Amino acid sequence: MDFTITKEQEELKAVVREFADKHVFPRVVEFEANQEIPPEIVKEMARLGLFGVVFPEEYEGLGLDPITAGLVLEELVRGDPECSLAVAFLVHTSWGHIACKYGSEELKEDVIKRAARGDLWIGIATTEPGAGSDLTGISVTAKKEGEGYVLTGEKAYISGVKEAKEKGTWFKDGGGHVTLAYTDKTKGHRGMTLFFIPLTDPGITVRLEKEFGRKGWSFGSFTINEVKVPEFYRIGDEGKGFYIAMEGFDHARAYIALTCAVAGKRALEIAAEYTKQRRAFGQPIAKFQGVQFQLAEHWSRLEAAHALAYKALWALKMEQEGKLNRFEVTKIAASAKLFAVEAAKAALDGAMRWMGAFAYTEENPVALAWKAVKSYDWAEGSLDIMRLIVAREVLGKEYIG
Ligand SMILES: Cc1cc2nc3c(=O)[nH]c(=O)nc-3n(C[C@H](O)[C@H](O)[C@H](O)COP(=O)(O)OP(=O)(O)OC[C@H]3O[C@@H](n4cnc5c(N)ncnc54)[C@H](O)[C@@H]3O)c2cc1C
Incomplete structure (x- = not known):
């Protein structure tokens, strides 16, 4: 597995980062207060082709792989650690892929083409x-x-x-x-x-x-x-619906793992900046070793979660190329979701603590990230179900049906 990215991937990332830095991050608190993403932001995502990343070119998509979709998602989460854009992107990308893979030709002409253009979610x-x-x-x-x-x-x-x-x-x-x-x-x-x-x-x-x-x-x-x-x-x-749905969950869980790892890292960066500015007992609180050591622990776990999330995206790509079997992909995706959600929740809890009372307001993107990551205790399969899947794949079906 190679972590280097191509020039094209780098360029796509740069486009999404510019969009996220300029148009998204400054408005994240507004998403939460107004309980919606301003339509112009979603329309800009469509204009950039972001709703068509994984759909084949013949159906008006960009024809890119899950790893490249992950690179796009990563930039969206950096811009919106409150994760609403991530939900919009990852649900559509995962389940749109499933509809495209198993749907009829008429469905692709009618639904997938519109989905890829960003005309339909x-x-x-x-x-x-x-x-x-x-x-x-x-x-x-x-x-x-x-x-x-x-x-x-x-x-x-x-x-x-x-x-x-x-x-x-x-x-x-x-x-x-x-x-x-x-x-x-x-x-x-x-x-x-x-x-x-x-x-x-x-x-x-x-x-x-x-x-x-x-x-x-x-x-x-x-x-x-x-x-x-x-x-x-x-x-x-x-x-065949149950089995096809299980395949869709693998996709969503890999993207969720990445979302949580990136939201956690972004929150740690924001909190780290805060600890440099905020002073207590005559010095910036970043100088207290208690803060430094916790920061290092959480950062290291999130690095591991980040790498495992990319392994899950790589596994999806390998499966598409016929090089990895479904059960292996399911196991990696479930492990990645389980590990990333737990690591991100712990990191966000720490980051909020260092930010003091300001953390406990709706104005703080770290607190918004904490609430978002918490949703992945359940969404697209609970953490207990992730544990059951991993244990089943390791022990065998005769132990867990
Ligand atoms: C923010 C959010 C967004 C969501 N979006 C969607 C969506 O778009 N589409 C959709 O279909 N669903 C969605 N869901 C629902 C999500 O998929 C379910 O919450 C999830 O599958 C768990 O189901 P449940 O909430 O009914 O919990 P239950 O199934 O009632 O489980 C309750 C608790 O019991 C535990 N439990 C259950 N069975 C076992 C077991 N065998 N062993 C050990 N523990 C067990 C679970 O882990 C959980 O903690 C969303 C949920 C959230 C929170």
């Missing part, structure tokens, strides 16, 4: 009021009817519901979610199928939750009241 909806970690508990159903399927039920705690429902504000055509449903409940997880559901459909009603952090990107539930989708909105074969 793609989210994920597996969770329901009665089912999170244990997806066999979902109750959304999809019934075959004529040339399509009719879906009914409710999804809960879903990111990006507002941005997908509202046409024109952030995305010209709003968006939709890769949604898990039962096509045959008697078969358990082998009876599940994935569909693309446009949230702009009048049969979808959205309800927003009051988020705890990363408030710039919405979070809520949606009810699906007999929504008919064409057959070509099915993603993969009937009965």
